[in-house]
Structures are given as C-alpha cells and as structure tokens.
Amino acid sequence: AQSVTQPDIHITVSEGASLELRCNYSYGATPYLFWYVQSPGQGLQLLLKYFSGDTLVQGIKGFEAEFKRSQSSFNLRKPSVHWSDAAEYFCAVGAPGGSYIPTFGRGTSLIVHP
C-alpha cells in the first residue's frame, strides 16, 4: 500500500517570497502524484498532477511540482507567493492500476505574512 508524508504542519512565508512545500511518498513503483489546495471554508481543489513523462509539472495558480524518483518526493513550488495563496495544501499518491483511491497526506498549512 502507498503512503504519503508531509513533514511540515505549518509554513510561514512573506508575500512575494518563494515557496516550497515538501511531500514524500512510499510506494514500490512510480505512483501517480497530486497536489490539492483547500482554501478556508472550501473543498479541496486539484492544483496539479503527475502520471508519467516530464518530471516537472505545471499547475494552476502559478504552482509547479517536481517528481524526484531518487528521493521519493514530489515537492510543490511557487516563485512568488501572494496573500491569496494562504490555504491548506494536501499531497496525494495513487497506485497505478489500482482502485482510483488516492492516499492523502495530513496537509501543510500555509500562512502568508504581508
């Protein structure tokens, strides 16, 4: 079975600063990987996804993530954070050929200071 770890419960950045949220997974092969964002009072929204191919994937709202097989990681990045990016971010992993059930991490809360 797959598992995912988000080591940081909270991350605080200043507006305009760069951002990197960490995600590590455990799976015996190359998994499918996702990042979701949850704004306050909202449901989760898919930011980006990796299935295969180019290991650097672009998503919505200016986010990108890089799959690094050697490190079992799929870190989320943004070059310049906006105050509206303050939210909860979830990494998820899915097993190819499985039951379409992704495993979600515990989430990282992003706080943006003006």
Add this chain to the structure above:
Amino acid sequence: DAGVIQSPRHEVTEMGQEVTLRCKPISGHDYLFWYRQTMMRGLELLIYFNNNVPIDDSGMPEDRFSAKMPNASFSTLKIQPSEPRDSAVYFCASSFSGGVSGYEQYFGPGTRLTVT
C-alpha cells in the same frame, strides 16, 4: 457544470438526533467518495461507491453511520444517533474512471457538522 453539490453547508444538532448529509456528484462521474475531516485525524475516507454500488465501507467508524446512493446523481450519509465526537467537516467527492483521470477527485464544499 456546477461541480459537486453538498447540502446543508452547516448543520447544528443535538446529541442523539439523526443527521442526513446530501451530495450530488458531477454528472457523468461514476465514483463517489465520502470523507470526514477533523483536526485530530485529518482527511479520512469513509466509504466510496462505483456505479452506485458501495465498494468499500471499511472507513465508516461505527454502525451509527450509513450511506446510500440510490441513483447516479444523489447520495446520502446518515448518522443515527449523532454524538459530539461526530463533529467534523464532511466532504463528498466524485471522479470519472476514464483512464488515469479516475484518480482526479472533485470535491464539494463540505458540510460542517456540529453536534452539541
């Protein structure tokens, strides 16, 4: 499409009362998921359906919880009787099993349940 629709958005009830949460998935989606989110336990998968059939309910915490999907456009999650520890945000999500896109889940806005 309007996205996944959940109702009510907020529910406050007294311990022992029956609570019914409702979900309308995105049209054409054949998977439907119910999740519970709390600070202590994070996001938990309670049950999921495929083509209206419950596939795995191992995440349902107790017999007090039940879920149904009478047709492709409607599902309910019922708690009877409710307890204060059931207080949480309950999400419904749906997906379409067309290749890898089946892993992309679309979430509703959630129902915030408070049991006093």
